[in-house]
Amino acid sequence: MNSVCKICRQKHFEEYAADSSAESESDTDSTDGLPQLGSASGNLDAVDVGMGLSDPEITQNEDPEQEWSDEDIHFTVDPPRLASGNSDTNPRATPEDSTRKRRRPTVEEVEDEDERWVQPFPPERGAGEILRDGNIPRRCKTQFQKLREKQAEKGHAPWEPFESEDEWELAHWLMTSGLSGKKTDTYLKLKKVREGINPSFHNNRAFLKYIDALPEGPQWTCYPFELVGDELLLPVGSTLVPIIIASDKTQLTRFSGNQQAWPVYLTIGNIDKATRRRPSSHATVLLGYIPVAKLEIFSKKRSGVNHQLFHDCMRTMLQSLKVAERDGVTMDCADGFVRKMYLILAAYIADYPEQCLCRGNTTHAPWRCPTEILQTLADQSNGEYPTEFVDLNLRAINPFWADLPHCDIFRSMTPDLLHELHNGVFGYHLVKWSTEAMNGGQAEVDLRFCTMSPHPSLRHFKKGISLTTQWTGTERKNMEKVFLGVLANATAPRVQLAVRGILDFIHYAHFETHCDDSLLELDGAWSAFHNNKDIYVELEIRKHFNISKLHKLKHYVDSIRSRGTADGTLAGFRFKPHRVQ
Structure with a gap:
C-alpha cells in the first residue's frame, strides 16, 4: 500500500x-x-x-x-x-x-474595506489661538511711537512746536479751559504774561497756528446721506414751500365794547424755527384779522353761522394759496435767484377750540380722511343725512380747506403744548383728579404747598393753589416741578405713577431736538400713564377717559416725526408778532 x-x-x-x-x-x-x-x-x-x-x-x-x-x-x-x-x-x-x-x-497588501476615513468639515476653529510667542518683541508700533522716533531723528523735543514744556502746558490749559478767542487774546496781552512767561505766541491767531502744527490723528470722513421724499408729485426743478398758518382768538378791547378777533399769521417751514420765533426777524407776518361777529340781527343764537363765516373769511384770505398749491408760482429767493414754488398748507397752529373750528368737528379721533369728510358734508347738504355725519360729530359747513388740493387739515394740526398739556391735561384734569385721590383733599394739598422749603429755582406757593383762579402757562410749569413731591406718601402708588407718566411726557415733549431714543421715551411715558390711569376709576373719581386732549397725546410722536419738534409750533410765538404790530 x-x-x-x-x-x-x-x-x-x-x-x-x-x-x-x-x-x-x-x-x-x-x-x-x-x-x-x-x-x-x-x-x-x-x-x-x-x-x-x-x-x-x-x-x-x-x-x-x-x-x-x-x-x-x-x-x-x-x-x-x-x-x-x-x-x-x-x-x-x-x-x-x-x-x-x-x-x-x-x-x-489588501485594503481593509471596513476601515472608515473621516475628515471634519468645517475644520475646528478654537478660540484664543496663539499667533506668536509673547516673548518675541513687537514689530508694530503705535502712532505716538512712530511720531516720537521721527522727532528723535530730527532732533526735536517731545513738546515741539512749542519752545518748552512750560509753554506746552500753557497751551494745553488754554485749549481745555474753555476760554473764547477774545478771552485768550486778553490773557496773552496781559503784562504779567508778556514779561513773565513770554510765550512764543502773543495772540489767539498765532496760538491757533501752533495748535494746527501739532500732529494730527486719524482723519475724519463724511458720507452724506440725502433723504428724498415723494418728488414725483411735483414737476422737475420745482421747490416745495410748506406754509404754516396760526390763529388765536384775541381780546382787542376790554373797556370799550368787548371786541374780539382772530388774527391770522403766516410763515414758512423753510425758515429755521429759531428765526421764526424771534419777532425782530419778521419771519412771521400778520395775514389779516377775522372779526368775531355777534350776529345781533338774529333773534336766536346761531353758532353755525359764525362757524361758516370764519371759513368764508379764511377762504378769501387764502385764495392766492389755492393757485400756488395747484399750479405753482415763480418767486424771488433770498439768494437772488428766481424759482418756481409750490406752496402747500402743511401746519395749522391753534388752540383746541380753534382746531375744532377749522376741522369742522368737535373730536380729534380717529384720524379723518379729507375726501371722505367732504363727501359726507356734501351728502348732508343734499338732504341725504348720512349716519357718518352724526357719528363723527361733524358740522354742516363748507370748509375753507376744501379748495386746497394737497391739504390734509386733520394731520396739519400740530401739538399745542400750552393749551393741551400745561393748561389742559395737567392743569384742568390731572391736578383735580390727584387732589381728590389724596388723603385730606384740597386742604392737604394747600398745606403741603405752603410748607415746602423755598428754593431759588422753584416757586413757593405760600398760599397754596386753591385760591388761584386764573392760571398762566408759567405758573403751571412751576407747579409741575413740585407736584409729584406733594403727592408723596399721601396717595396710592398707582396715582403717583400716573402723574409721573404725564410729567415725563411733558418734559420730553419740550425737547428742542429729538432722536429715536427720545421719541421712544416720550411714547413710554404716555404708556405709563395709560397703564395706571384705571386707579382713578377704582377710586370713583372718573367714569371714563374719553377726553379729546388726552387722546391727542398719542399722535405727538407722529407729528414730531413729520413736522418737527413741538417747540417750533408753540402757541406763545404767535402772540409776539401781534404785540409788535
Whole structure:
C-alpha cells in the first residue's frame, strides 16, 4: 500500500513540475535559500515522500515582529524537502532543474474595506489661538511711537512746536479751559504774561497756528446721506414751500365794547424755527384779522353761522394759496435767484377750540380722511343725512380747506403744548383728579404747598393753589416741578405713577431736538400713564377717559416725526408778532 502511494505521489509531483517549468524559464533571479534537487555530479538524492509534500519556504519580512496569517501567504511552488533514503525509489532531477527559478511566497497588501476615513468639515476653529510667542518683541508700533522716533531723528523735543514744556502746558490749559478767542487774546496781552512767561505766541491767531502744527490723528470722513421724499408729485426743478398758518382768538378791547378777533399769521417751514420765533426777524407776518361777529340781527343764537363765516373769511384770505398749491408760482429767493414754488398748507397752529373750528368737528379721533369728510358734508347738504355725519360729530359747513388740493387739515394740526398739556391735561384734569385721590383733599394739598422749603429755582406757593383762579402757562410749569413731591406718601402708588407718566411726557415733549431714543421715551411715558390711569376709576373719581386732549397725546410722536419738534409750533410765538404790530 505504501509503495503504491509513493508511486502516485511521484507521478503527481512530476506533472506539477512540468506545468510550472514554462512560466519560470524567463526568470533569472537567484535561488538562494532554496534546497538544490541535485548535487554537482548530477545525482539526485532521495526525496521523502512517505509523509507527503514538505512545508513551503516564504520570503523573510524586514519586520521580525510582524505576524502573518495563513490568508496573507500565497503558494506558487511547493517543492519537496530533500531527505536521505532509497535512491531507487526517488525521482531524478533533470538538468533544467538546477537553473529553474523557484517562486517565493509573497504578501499582497489588501485594503481593509471596513476601515472608515473621516475628515471634519468645517475644520475646528478654537478660540484664543496663539499667533506668536509673547516673548518675541513687537514689530508694530503705535502712532505716538512712530511720531516720537521721527522727532528723535530730527532732533526735536517731545513738546515741539512749542519752545518748552512750560509753554506746552500753557497751551494745553488754554485749549481745555474753555476760554473764547477774545478771552485768550486778553490773557496773552496781559503784562504779567508778556514779561513773565513770554510765550512764543502773543495772540489767539498765532496760538491757533501752533495748535494746527501739532500732529494730527486719524482723519475724519463724511458720507452724506440725502433723504428724498415723494418728488414725483411735483414737476422737475420745482421747490416745495410748506406754509404754516396760526390763529388765536384775541381780546382787542376790554373797556370799550368787548371786541374780539382772530388774527391770522403766516410763515414758512423753510425758515429755521429759531428765526421764526424771534419777532425782530419778521419771519412771521400778520395775514389779516377775522372779526368775531355777534350776529345781533338774529333773534336766536346761531353758532353755525359764525362757524361758516370764519371759513368764508379764511377762504378769501387764502385764495392766492389755492393757485400756488395747484399750479405753482415763480418767486424771488433770498439768494437772488428766481424759482418756481409750490406752496402747500402743511401746519395749522391753534388752540383746541380753534382746531375744532377749522376741522369742522368737535373730536380729534380717529384720524379723518379729507375726501371722505367732504363727501359726507356734501351728502348732508343734499338732504341725504348720512349716519357718518352724526357719528363723527361733524358740522354742516363748507370748509375753507376744501379748495386746497394737497391739504390734509386733520394731520396739519400740530401739538399745542400750552393749551393741551400745561393748561389742559395737567392743569384742568390731572391736578383735580390727584387732589381728590389724596388723603385730606384740597386742604392737604394747600398745606403741603405752603410748607415746602423755598428754593431759588422753584416757586413757593405760600398760599397754596386753591385760591388761584386764573392760571398762566408759567405758573403751571412751576407747579409741575413740585407736584409729584406733594403727592408723596399721601396717595396710592398707582396715582403717583400716573402723574409721573404725564410729567415725563411733558418734559420730553419740550425737547428742542429729538432722536429715536427720545421719541421712544416720550411714547413710554404716555404708556405709563395709560397703564395706571384705571386707579382713578377704582377710586370713583372718573367714569371714563374719553377726553379729546388726552387722546391727542398719542399722535405727538407722529407729528414730531413729520413736522418737527413741538417747540417750533408753540402757541406763545404767535402772540409776539401781534404785540409788535
